[in-house]
Amino acid sequence: AQKVTQAQTEISVVEKEDVTLDCVYETRDTTYYLFWYKQPPSGELVFLIRRNSFDEQNEISGRYSWNFQKSTSSFNFTITASQVVDSAVYFCALTLYSGGGADGLTFGKGTHLIIQP
Amino acid sequence: SQTIHQWPATLVQPVGSPLSLECTVEGTSNPNLYWYRQAAGRGLQLLFYSVGIGQISSEVPQNLSASRPQDRQFILSSKKLLLSDSGFYLCAWSVNAGRETQYFGPGTRLLVL
Numbered sequence: 404a405q406k407v408t409q410a411q412t413e414i415s416v417v418e419k420e421d422v423t424l425d426c427v428y429e430t431r432d433t434t435y436y437l438f439w440y441k442q443p444p445s446g447e448l449v450f451l452i453r454r455n456s457f458d459e460q461n462e463i464s465g466r467y468s469w470n471f472q473k474s475t476s477s478f479n480f481t482i483t484a485s486q487v488v489d490s491a492v493y494f495c496a497l498t499l500y501s502g503g504g505a506d507g508l509t510f511g512k513g514t515h516l517i518i519q520p
Numbered sequence: 521s522q523t524i525h526q527w528p529a530t531l532v533q534p535v536g537s538p539l540s541l542e543c544t545v546e547g548t549s550n551p552n553l554y555w556y557r558q559a560a561g562r563g564l565q566l567l568f569y570s571v572g573i574g575q576i577s578s579e580v581p582q583n584l585s586a587s588r589p590q591d592r593q594f595i596l597s598s599k600k601l602l603l604s605d606s607g608f609y610l611c612a613w614s615v616n617a618g619r620e621t622q623y624f625g626p627g628t629r630l631l632v633l
Contacts, residue, residue, distance in 0.1 A: 438621070440624075445626070446608060446610075446626065446627045446629070447610075447624060447625070447626045447627060448564075448610065448612075448624040449624075450621055450622075450623060450624075453621050494564065506569070507554055507556070507566030507569055507579060508564075508566065508622060510563070510564040512563050513563070
């Protein structure tokens with residue numbers, strides 16, 4: 404069975420600071436997808452990024468960047484120049500690839516990010 | 521574009537009462553559909569998923585059941601609610617092809633008293 408660990412339960416930083424959210428995963432499969440979702444206070448999960456296990460290229464989207472390292476089974480998320488609107492719970496998730504059918508996501512327990520003005 | 525709806529948004533029910541939560545998706549055909557529960561705190565747990573009408577897979581034995589009477593409709597039910605059924609219920613959909621990204625609805629907050 405797969406497992407996703409987000410060791411940071413809560414992080415609090417002052418606005419404009421950079422912050423990194425850690426995600427470590429476990430799976431015996433060689434093909435899988437990794438995700439990050441954002442859950443603002445309203446509750447809805449907002450999709451941020453999907454990365455497949457064959458692609459270790461880092462990705463940058465505006466102030467957001469992701470560092471995927473298979474050697475350490477990590478998929479970390481960095482927010483540069485944080486803003487108050489970034490305050491939310493962030494979830495890392497994994498699903499296996501089997502070429503068809505459906506399967507649920509295995510989520511980490513989430514990191515509550517608080518950006519103080 | 522695709523949208524996913526859930527209702528009701530909030531629900532307060534007494535222990536032992538029945539439950540019916542509805543999820544509908546617009547703008548796509550033959551989606552995969554999922555029900556997750558987020559208990560107090562965080563932690564999302566997959567409850568059910570469906571790859572087509574009438575096809576339901578259960579991940580966790582519990583007091584709940586799911587049905588898919590129409591292509592884009594997914595219903596979560598219970599005959600008798602327990603206190604432990606309280607939580608935030610999220611429906612999600614994905615394209616029916618491999619492990620596509622799951623997109624979530626706004627959720628239903630259920631409080632069982």
